Amino acid sequence: MIGKTLSVETCDCNVIHEDIVNKVKGQMPPEETLYDLAELFKVFGDSTRIKILWALDEAELCVCDIAFLLNMTQSAISHQLRALKQAKLVKNRREGKVIYYSLDDEHVKRIFEQGLIHIREEK
Amino acid sequence: MIGKTLSVETCDCNVIHEDIVNKVKGQMPPEETLYDLAELFKVFGDSTRIKILWALDEAELCVCDIAFLLNMTQSAISHQLRALKQAKLVKNRREGKVIYYSLDDEHVKRIFEQGLIHIREEK
DNA sequence: CAAACATATGAATGGTTGCTCAAGTAATCA
DNA sequence: TGATTACTTGAGCAACCATTCATATGTTTG
Numbered sequence: 483m484i485g486k487t488l489s490v491e492t493c494d495c496n497v498i499h500e501d502i503v504n505k506v507k508g509q510m511p512p513e514e515t516l517y518d519l520a521e522l523f524k525v526f527g528d529s530t531r532i533k534i535l536w537a538l539d540e541a542e543l544c545v546c547d548i549a550f551l552l553n554m555t556q557s558a559i560s561h562q563l564r565a566l567k568q569a570k571l572v573k574n575r576r577e578g579k580v581i582y583y584s585l586d587d588e589h590v591k592r593i594f595e596q597g598l599i600h601i602r603e604e605k
Numbered sequence: 606m607i608g609k610t611l612s613v614e615t616c617d618c619n620v621i622h623e624d625i626v627n628k629v630k631g632q633m634p635p636e637e638t639l640y641d642l643a644e645l646f647k648v649f650g651d652s653t654r655i656k657i658l659w660a661l662d663e664a665e666l667c668v669c670d671i672a673f674l675l676n677m678t679q680s681a682i683s684h685q686l687r688a689l690k691q692a693k694l695v696k697n698r699r700e701g702k703v704i705y706y707s708l709d710d711e712h713v714k715r716i717f718e719q720g721l722i723h724i725r726e727e728k
Numbered sequence: 729c730a731a732a733c734a735t736a737t738g739a740a741t742g743g744t745t746g747c748t749c750a751a752g753t754a755a756t757c758a
Numbered sequence: 759t760g761a762t763t764a765c766t767t768g769a770g771c772a773a774c775c776a777t778t779c780a781t782a783t784g785t786t787t788g
Contacts, residue, residue, distance in 0.1 A: 492669055492672065492673050493669040493763065493764060493765090494763080494764095495667050495669045495670055495673075495703060495764080496669060496670060496673045499666070499667070499670050502664050502666070502670070503666070503670050503673060503674055505663070505664065506660050506663040506664050506666070506674060507674060509663050510656070510659055510660065510663075510674075511659070515721070515724070516652055516655050516656055516659065517652045518724050519649075519652075519655050519717065519720050519721065519724060520649070520650055520651055520652040520654075520655045521650075522720050522723060522724060523646050523647075523649035523650040523655075523720060524646075524647075524650030524651075525650075526642075526643070526646035526649075526650070527643055527644075527646040527647030527648075527649070527650040528643055528647075528775090528776075529639055529640045529642075529643035530776080530777095531643075532639050532642050532643045532646075533633070533639055536633055536634070536639065537629050537633065540628070540629040540632050540633075541625050541628065541629050543622070543625070543626070543629070544618050544622070544734080544735090545734070545735060545736090546615055546616040546618045546619060546734070546735085547618055547619060547622050547625070547626050549615065550615050550618075550619045550626060551626055551629060551630060551633075554777090555777075555778070555779095556616075556734080556735070556736095557735085557736080557737085557777080557778070557779080558776075558777055558778075559735095560735060560736055560737080561736090561737085561776075561777075562776080562777095563735095563736095564736080564737090565776095570723075570726075570727050571723075576784090576785090578734090578785065578786065579732095579733055579734045579735080579784080579785050579786060580618060580733095580734065580735085580785095581734075581735065581736095587723055587726070589719060589722060589723070592719050593716070593719045593720065593723075594642065596712060596715050596716045596719055597642050597645050597646060597716065598638070598642065599712060600645060600693075600694075600710055600712070600716070601638070601641050601642065601645060603693075603710070604693050616733065616734060616735095617733085617734095618734080651745090651746080653746080653747095667764080667765090668764070668765060668766090669763095669764070669765085677747090678747075678748070678749095679764080679765065679766090680747080680748070680749080680765090680766080680767085681746075681747055681748080682765095683765060683766055683767085684746075684747075684766090684767085685746080686766095687766080687767090688746095699754090699755085701755060701756065701764090702754080702755050702756060702762095702763055702764045702765080703755095703763095703764065703765085704764075704765065704766095
């Protein structure tokens with residue numbers, strides 16, 4: 483019997499659907515992978531970061547270019563670039579005082595495209 | 606001259622990079638599209654919702670199946686299903702007392718795949 | 729070297745979000 | 759009809775997050 487050692491409430495469905503539920507359980511990727519996936523999408527889940535990524539897909543830019551482009555504070559942009567860098571979506575190089583940022587992943591645009599397909603379907 | 610009517614601080618880069626910045630500005634999708642994209646990815650940016658979507662990609666399941674599968678409260682799952690339904694990622698049908706949920710978008714898996722490619726590249 | 733410039737960083741803050749708990753709806757069953 | 763089952767919903771709360779503000783770092787320039 484399924485559901486005997488369960489710590490949360492359940493209904494009879496689990497018994498009825500035992501086979502399906504077990505099958506699904508067996509095909510789920512490891513917990514850690516799903517967590518990492520969520521962490522990645524969390525980075526995409528902010529319009530400021532989306533805009534930064536989109537801009538950097540068009541050209542290499544410095545922090546103040548991006549700040550100007552998005553009409554935002556350099557500090558705010560810097561904080562977000564930090565998040566993008568930690569997610570390994572963005573890299574940077576120094577040229578004197580100026581730090582240029584660019585995409586560190588060629589298929590960021592492909593993730594965007596998949597998202598756009600969904601949005602457009604919603605009408 | 607660029608940057609004259611600007612509401613936030615800028616540096617000389619904007620003048621130097623004027624052409625590039627203008628080019629990028631011209632190629633950015635409308636504000637609203639980028640906002641919608643972020644809203645969509647926000648939905649993917651939670652491991653509980655990722656797990657639910659993954660499970661539903663394997664089989665149609667009722668709320669308590671999912672709650673059992675993820676070892677979580679029916680209430681918690683129900684709240685998340687609501688978010689997924691609002692994002693038009695999930696649909697449901699009633700069969701007596703039981704409500705079955707399934708994916709409402711065939712390429713959810715494709716979005717996952719693009720994300721996984723990135724994660725795997727990180728090593 | 730001091731001043732100016734480009735960016736980073738830490739603390740503080742207001743807003744959001746995911747879960748819990750308690751109560752509610754909706755269908756079935758006895 | 760009243761009890762039970764499956765699910766939903768709203769309020770409440772703790773944790774998180776994006777921006778701001780003040781300050782710090784690193785580089786060039788005079």
